[in-house]
Amino acid sequence: MSNRRELGAPELLRWHWQKAGTIEHIHDVTKNELGAGTPPCGRFGANAAWYRLALFTDNVLSAMKSLALPPEYGAARPKKLRFSLFTLAGRIVDHAGQLILRISAAVERLVQLIAAPERLALLLPAPYPRGLSSAGYPSRSPRSELA
Numbered sequence: 001m002s003n004r005r006e007l008g009a010p011e012l013l014r015w016h017w018q019k020a021g022t023i024e025h026i027h028d029v030t031k032n033e034l035g036a037g038t039p040p041c042g043r044f045g046a047n048a049a050w051y052r053l054a055l056f057t058d059n060v061l062s063a064m065k066s067l068a069l070p071p072e073y074g075a076a077r078p079k080k081l082r083f084s085l086f087t088l089a090g091r092i093v094d095h096a097g098q099l100i101l102r103i104s105a106a107v108e109r110l111v112q113l114i115a116a117p118e119r120l121a122l123l124l125p126a127p128y129p130r131g132l133s134s135a136g137y138p139s140r141s142p143r144s145e146l147a
Contacts, residue, residue, distance in 0.1 A: 030054045033078040067123060068116040085113050 004012060031037035036054035039047035061081060065074055073081065091102045 026055075026058065029078060030058055034058060064116065064120075068119040070112050084109065 004015065007015060030051070034054040034057050036051045040050050041047065058078075061078055065076060065081075069076075069081075069085075073085075076084075093100045093102055
C-alpha cells in the first residue's frame, strides 16, 4: 500500500527498497544511545513524553552535525559526540589561591565546540528594526493600545 500512485509497480518497489533501513537506524539510535529504550515509569503519557524528548534530542543533534559542527562529525553517533565534544576531561587545581581548570583535551576540539553556536547564530534571520513588522510596516504594540 502506498500513496505514490504516479509510480509503476517496478519503480514503486525500487523506491521502497531504497528507503528500507532508515527508520530502523533512528529507532536504534534513540533506543540504545538516547535513552528511549528505558521508559521512566509505567504511565503512558510520561513514557510518550520521554520518547518525544529522545526524538527531539536526535533532531537537535542531527541539525548540529549538519549545520554547526566540523565535517568529521557528520556521521558521528551520539556517543561519539558525547565523549569527544560534550564531556571534556579536566582537572581542577588549587594553585596560589586560585582555582584553575586544566583541560586535557586538544585545544582544537575546544575551539570547534565554542565556534558551533556562532555558526548556528549565523543561520538565524536578522531581527527586524524596532517598531517594524516583517513587511516593513509599523507594528502595533498591545501595550500602547492599553495606555
